[in-house]
Amino acid sequence: MSDISLADFHLTMQVLDHLDAGIVILDKNYNVYAWNTFMQAYSGISTDQIMGKPLFDVVENLPESWLKNKISSTFKLRMRSFSAWEDRPWVFKFSNFSPISGGADFMYQNMTLTPLKSLTGEYTHICLTITDVTDIAKNKNHLRESNEQLTHLSITDRLTQLYNRGHWENCLVEEFEHYQQMHQPMTLVMFDIDHFKNVNDTYGHVAGDAVIKTIADIVRKAKRQSDIAGRYGGEEFGVILPGTTADMTSYFTERLRKKVERANVVVDGKTINVTISLGVCQLHPGITNYESWLEQTDSALYESKNKGRNQTTIMQANGKFTSLATNVKNINEFNRNIG
């Protein structure tokens, strides 16, 4: 190297060493040609330990096959390429020392890969530029988590942790529209706690809340993952059962009714027992909007109340009510099945 180019190189290295980014230059065999101060400081590997050696022999925890692919395609395309922290949080696993971005265990990184030409005009080397984006990543992650929490709060009923009325009704509209396209069976269940005013009057509002919460827990356990449960009003709940006929729904409603009937809610040493009344309506082409699906299911629920409560009524497509006992062919076998 002539005196002038040695002086140039010396100046260039000073610039590289003072960059607030990692600079790694490799040849096509991944031998290290440059390893700046940033890389030394965060990796704990000095220039003497790594210069001229294959990168993957010296640096641990590198995503070797991914990085080799990335380098090879950058050489092929002869243009810069990038790796963003959103896709791959880190390439070099450096501990995070930044006091501002406390909480992150490692440094989030963006990486730029730049193919470098030799004096002959051939692409012979590649420069990896590593930037610390931990602050940006932490803020973005925090914002995303906050948004998720806000979304959860806006669709969830605080007492029961089931969907609140607004969101549940949106689901009902969606499922109704889905039925218009797919015509798969779909059934709606509405149910309401019997004589709940008496519970509040006898045991107090806090005990009433405990009863509502217990019933929500029973629904959560009794329903399938695909069933959509929500708190419709004070002591009224709704469950949408996609892909389920009214007959199949009987297994769910009867299991639910029995579990509620058997549940003991203990508040301040006092045991409270309640029952529920249920209405069921399978969607059919005669129901032209979701409001009337809801109304018909509600009317079945009020039929259960009128008939003495603690029972299920099914609204048939012909507009007639049937009770569970008349709807299920072999009620004894049915009862054995649901336990």
Ligand SMILES: Nc1nc2c(ncn2[C@@H]2O[C@H](COP(=O)(O)OP(=O)(O)OP(=O)(O)O)[C@@H](O)[C@H]2O)c(=O)[nH]1
């Ligand atoms: N503890 C508690 N009570 C509530 C809540 N929301 C509504 N309620 C009460 O639920 C009771 C509902 O009473 P009603 O609509 O008369 O019905 P009911 O006494 O359950 O009688 P039936 O439905 O006819 O069996 C009212 O006393 C409301 O104050 C709530 O979030 N917590």
